[in-house]
Amino acid sequence: MSLAEIAKVTPIAPAVRNRILILDVERLPGLSQQSWWDRGDLKNRYIHHETVTREPRTTILCAKWYDQPDVMRFAEWDKGGRKVFLKRIHALMAEADIIVGHNLDQADVPWLKGDFYLPRIGHPHRPDLPPLPPFKTVDTLKVLRRELRSGAPFKSLDAFCKIVGIPAKTDKYDRDAMERAVAGSDEDRLRLTDYCEGDVVATQWLYDWERPHIKNHPALFVDGEDKLTVCNRCGSETKPIAKRYVANVMTYSMRKCVNCSGHSRISIDPERLSMVRGV
Ligand SMILES: [Zn+2]
Known part of the structure; x- marks a missing residue:
């Protein structure tokens, strides 16, 4: 992509002091056992919790402070395991005034809250974390739905970024990669974490692109300025x-x-x- 094709964005003024955290997660899918007589039986089958051998759970989180250049990478397989993984993410989110993500309100935040407060079937860790202090969220997908609706027919992070000219990932999602990563494959761990990191960077671009359209953006506080x-x-x-x-x-x-x-x-x-x- 040539430079001319890169979307124009308006960054937040450097004097703003809100702590803005951009994040994205990757998860391991759940597994359940089903009884069946015919392949068609499973068409409208409900997942009963008794049949579940593994619940979906968050295994990777990448996050970035809006005003810092580095993306922080966390994974369940880091030293200290799931306990330390969740504790670190919880501590990070507790510091944030505003959390930004694509489909954050329907996905990342409720998933993470489940991870913080509930044991996950299929993993022995029993979390014991306090409630988070309040924070505001900016869901970049919700902004597209609210402000552009059918005017933006392609709202996935990848598609939308490509269309407006925001540098985004090109890697394809591989359903089995997380299974291999959890089982110990260093190559898949690295690749999935890189993929997650790429989404965080793209989400910040999209956030910068969208912000002029976000009429209900949470208040920004600036040192020494008339609010x-x-x-x-x-x-x-x-x-x-x-x-x-x-x-x-x-x-x-x-x-x-x-x-x-x-x-x-x-x-x-x-x-x-x-x-x-x-x-
Ligand atoms: Zn402005």
Whole structure:
């Protein structure tokens, strides 16, 4: 891909102090035993927990602080095993103000919470971790669904990144690779972790690409700046514009970010404190 084809993105202002964690996981699939008379029997079969010999579980996590260059790599087979693996991820997530990922709200976060608090059938480790402190999430897939809907027909991380010109992985997913990795194959461990790391890097690009469109992005705090005039998407300065935001009962003055062009309004509600919200 030539440089000209690489998508334009707007990074977050360096003065922003939120701890933003981008993450992605890889998992081992579950296994269950089924009784059957005919191959067609399994078509609408439900998985009963009594038949399960192994539950799906997270085995690799790669994560990156938004403002740090390095991707951190964690795996169940690292020294200390699953106990240390989960403890490290838990500690990392406990530090984050905002966690970013593709399909994070439906997948990574609930899967990880299950890993933190529940034993997994098929693995002897019994976790004993405290609840996480609150954090906000930005699910880059949800943003595509909400803002672009059928206007972006291909929403997988890989497809979307290719279409807009974000450097992304080219490796194909191999269903059996994780089985071999858990069984001890160094080659598969390395390849799957590299694949996961690649997704984290692509997710940060996508996050940078999407942010001007994320009107409800969690607030960004900037050292020594007036909060109300800071862009909620990138932490840069905003300037008042002539156009007004038209709501149902009132209209509001609008501001526009000088960096990412995102719009915001200052609402003055006599019953509440002033607040800025994306529009
Ligand atoms: Zn901005």
